[in-house]
Amino acid sequence: MFGFGHTNKLRMDEAQPTSLLDLGAQNVIGKPLDRYEGPLKVTGQAPYSAEYSFPDMVYGVLVGARIASGRVVSIDADAVKSLPGVIDVVTDYKAFIRNSGQGGETKSPTQGVEEIAYFGQVIAIVLAENYEAARDAAIQLPVAYENGEGRFDFAAHKSETDTPPPNNTPAHFSQGDIAAAMSEAATTVDETFTTPSQNSAAMEPHASVAMWEDDKLIVYGAYQIPTKDAMQLADALGLSKDKVRIVAPYIGGGFGSKLGIAPETTAAAIAAKRLGRPVKAVMLRQQVFDATVRRSNTEQRIRLAADAYGRLIGIGHETLTSNLPGEDFFEPSGIGTHFLYPGENRLITHDQVRLNLVLSGSMRAPGEASGMLALEVAMDMLAEKMELDPIELRRRNEPLVDPEKNIPYSSRSLRQCLDEGAERFGWDARHARPGQRREGEWLIGMGVASAARSNILQQEEARVRIDASGHAMIETAMTDIGTGTYSVLSQVAGELLGLDPRVIEIRMGDSDLPASNGSGGSWGACGSGSAVYLACEELRRQIAKALGVEPDAMTLKDGHAIAGNRSVPLSEIVGEGMEATGSISPGKQKDAVTQASFGAHFAEVAVNAVTGETRVRRMLGVFAAGRILNEKTARSQCLGGMTFGIGAALTEEVLHDTRNGKLVNHDLAEYHIPVNADVPQLEVHFVSERDHHANPLHAKGIGELGISGAGASIANAIYNACGVRVRDYPLTLDKVLHGMMELEQKGQPV
Structure with a gap:
């Protein structure tokens, strides 16, 4: 399946310090262009x-x-x-x-x-x-x-576990002595969080x-x-x-x-x-x-051990998940914990409870989406114990190198995301003590959480052709699941070939086309985009050869090749047409550096003091994911992820009948995803960044970054509003109201 005609192959063994995208003259890369296929979708002409x-x-x-x-x-x-x-x-x-x-x-x-x-x-x-x-x-x-x-009740069987084989990440990791770190630390957190199955x-x-x-x-x-x-x-x-x-x-x-x-x-x-x-x-x-498949429910124990300055000396993240007997997949809730914060003493484990419930598998940001609901709330709890601002605690725990692998980060702009987000959100108006801001029946609070998602490069191929009219066609088995891949690929090719993206035809989503690892794991746009980049790089060499010049002495713009005081239409250069295939694959860079996208979520919520109802009033996210290939589609991905975070925090829960394994709420009437009334105006910003270690585009995955940590910022805002810390997601009004009643019984009403 791999290899067509003139193939330009790149194995990512070395960093790519320069990118042709910075030398292009078409000025379309990164721009917030409308979706390539948008008109087809809104007019009903895109066949599903x-x-x-x-x-x-x-x-x-x-x-x-x-x-x-x-x-x-x-x-x-x-x-x-x-x-x-x-x-x-x-x-x-x-x-x-x-x-x-x-x-x-x-x-x-x-x-x-x-x-x-x-x-x-x-x-x-x-x-x-x-x-x-x-x-x-x-x-x-x-x-x-x-x-x-049958076995249907997670709580009844959670003492009966096994350790699954590695699934991209080891099920168990240990470094140092977490128990010793907890006993020696100036301040500790030891809490258990639960998340439900999701669809x-x-x-x-x-x-x-x-x-x-x-x-x-x-x-x-x-x-x-x-x-x-x-x-x-x-x-x-x-x-x-x-x-x-x-x-x-x-x-x-x-x-x-x-x-x-x-x-x-x-x-x-x-x-x-x-x-x-x-x-x-x-x-x-x-x-x-x-x-089909569900995101597994989890039970997660988080242990944090900090010195007197607030620097983590130990971090533990132990997860119980569930799946069918014989299945290898496990929800890797600790995957972000491996690299997000320092701590020389570390324990990250995943164990399975075998149940007769529908198959557990990948759901958007598998691992980070569930794991950061626990980790980022635990960080908030640690900050409160140490009387530190939650952002300041994270600043003090900015590692210089990967704390487990002792290798550098390819790029890491978490601190910039936190600082910019704090300024834009008005974080300085937040009250450190819960329950200090009230508007009638509504208690108002702010919360913050870090976002992190591993960056992955998969093997990809794409074929690019320029026909006799000077128009281009891209062919790849890559798919667009609503993420904007059609647009991104047209922009990469348009920038490198000097063409208006609207005159580039794209054929995607067909297994007979050049092989692709498709859409998943946030690797789609960067992998397939890199393959298109490499194919276009080869076409630029062919065009330059036809002109009798070196590629770096030629400019491609508006369908013309410009070199040596000549401007020649591509249609006069390519003859009956030119074709090239680009192929990219992971290499030594995968292990030489730790690659991840980072961000920061900020949320403001209102909690009703009478009913316990939570309303998200505003959210802001600041993200760093290398070069942003299309500002509009990237923002859309983050908005979608943040909406996922609202659902994970407040509404989404697949309910299993523990008597017989039936899904109680198996439709969109009873499985409560956020609707318009639940989602405020969300604000998204990007930190300017380039990642030379990721790929020749210098871009990183963004599709799943927006969900990672989003729900935790809401949970932290709820606590800041009313003083109730719920550790069992989703944070429905009955749980919040129960917490407020308990505070009142203790003589601590908000």
């Missing part, structure tokens, strides 16, 4: 997976298990086949088993489904001439079960349209990594990888839930093969909750 339609297409509706542990004894397909419009019921196919790779791994599931591991596990697909007939038959399909002994709740449900052309499977699906997803699907179906193609040009949000193939894909693929007709399968919203 469920909107594809083909002649003779069949509609499929999935059937989920009504028990959470046990086995399927029988499925009476004949009972519904006679219903009007019903064609078939498929049960004897691969990959309906739970291991759909949602957590990031690729597996080959066994034949069919007999053993049931969680409530809602897909066991059949009903096929009909229209959706209504398929849905009706799916509801009526008789299934006989034999109940098994990505992407606007677009999982959907697939599968069809076979001879012996090749083509799936139009909602997937974040078409290259790997095609491989995974081929593996699940026993096909060679060149026999599967996944097409996903537009995705209505994923947030990690669409990293791997889900049950509807394999169901549609096998049904289409069996019937010899295209099959469309779209998950119901309830099935998205029941049978």
Whole structure:
């Protein structure tokens, strides 16, 4: 899959001190340009997976298990086949088993489904001439079960744990002696925090349209990594990888839930093969909750040991998470703790509780999103104990090098983010003592939290062509899940080739195109953008050669090559066309420096003294993520992350019935994501930064930075408002009100 024509390859073994983006004359990089594909989306012309339609297409509706542990004894397909419009019921196919790779791994599931591991596990697909007939038959399909002994209650089984294998980060890390540090410290914090299961709740449900052309499977699906997803699907179906193609040009949000193939894909693929007709399968919203992937609930113990100055000498972050038996993925809540603050004595652990609940896997900022809800509140508690301003405490804990690896940071602008944010937010008006500001029934408070998210580079390829008219085309299997990738890639190419981004055609989201690791882990824009950069660098060499000059003696602008007092249209230089492929891969820089994006969140909340209700009045975020490639789409990503933070702090919680494993609130009516009334006007600013160690763009990932720490700033603001410290997320009004009542009983009313 890798390697086309003139390929310009770069392995990131060395820093890239110069970037062609700084030498471009088109002046489009970094600008807040409108979304490339925006007009298509707002006019309904951008096709999403469920909107594809083909002649003779069949509609499929999935059937989920009504028990959470046990086995399927029988499925009476004949009972519904006679219903009007019903064609078939498929049960004897691969990959309906739970291991759909949602957590990031690729597996080959066994034949069919007999053993049931969680409530809602897909066991059949009903096929009909229209959706209504398929849905009706799916509801009526008789299934006989034999109940098994399930494990549904995290609290009841949390003493029964195992240590999962490494998942990009070690499950256990120890350095020095945290217990000794706690006993020797001038001030300590030892607190436990809990976070609930969460669902990505992407606007677009999982959907697939599968069809076979001879012996090749083509799936139009909602997937974040078409290259790997095609491989995974081929593996699940026993096909060679060149026999599967996944097409996903537009995705209505994923947030990690669409990293791997889900049950509807394999169901549609096998049904289409069996019937010899295209099959469309779209998950119901309830099935998205029941049978795709959740962010694991966590229990986190944070220990902080500080000397008399406030400098950390010890830091402990021990996490319990949950997942299905046999699954390797774990929520790495301590991943940011590894590098965010100093402390020579360190203990960071992750252990699993095995439960019969829906698969746990990646959800936006896996690790940091949950872990910083605990760590950043603990830092606030330490600051209060030491009578230090929370920002000052963080200033005093600014490490010179990575505290575990003893290597430099590629760039680290956390302090600048904190300082600029404090000035912009009016932090100096904050009262150190809680409950000092009141407006009628409302108690007003401010909170702050750091933001950090590891920067990752994945192997990427992109092909760029310039046709005879002087227009360009970019081709890559990279996807745009609403993050603005179309825009960013057009700007990178436009800057380097001297073209208006609007005349650059982009083909993305197709596994038949140059391979990509897709959208996930905040690596998308920087990786695919670097591949486009390298392809354009090679094209610049070809153009310069055709002009008879050196590349650095040539300027590309407005569709012309300018050199030696000549301005020649590209269309007169490229002949019938030019083509190049760029390929980037991680190298020694990955281990030579610690790469991460940083930021600071500020929140002001109002807590009702009578009801305990919290309203977020304003939030401000300041972020440093290397070069900002498109100011508008980057800001949009941070706004979305901050909104995620509001949900994590105040509303979002998947509720599991501890008696039977059912999801109690498996739709958007009962799973409460923030809506317009919950989200104030959010303010986002960027610190100017370049990271020469990250990639030739000098940019770093930003998509998941905005959520990391956001919820903690709200939790800290709630405490500053009313003096109640809730350690069990979400911080709903009943918990806050209970805390205020306890204060009143102790004679400490706010």
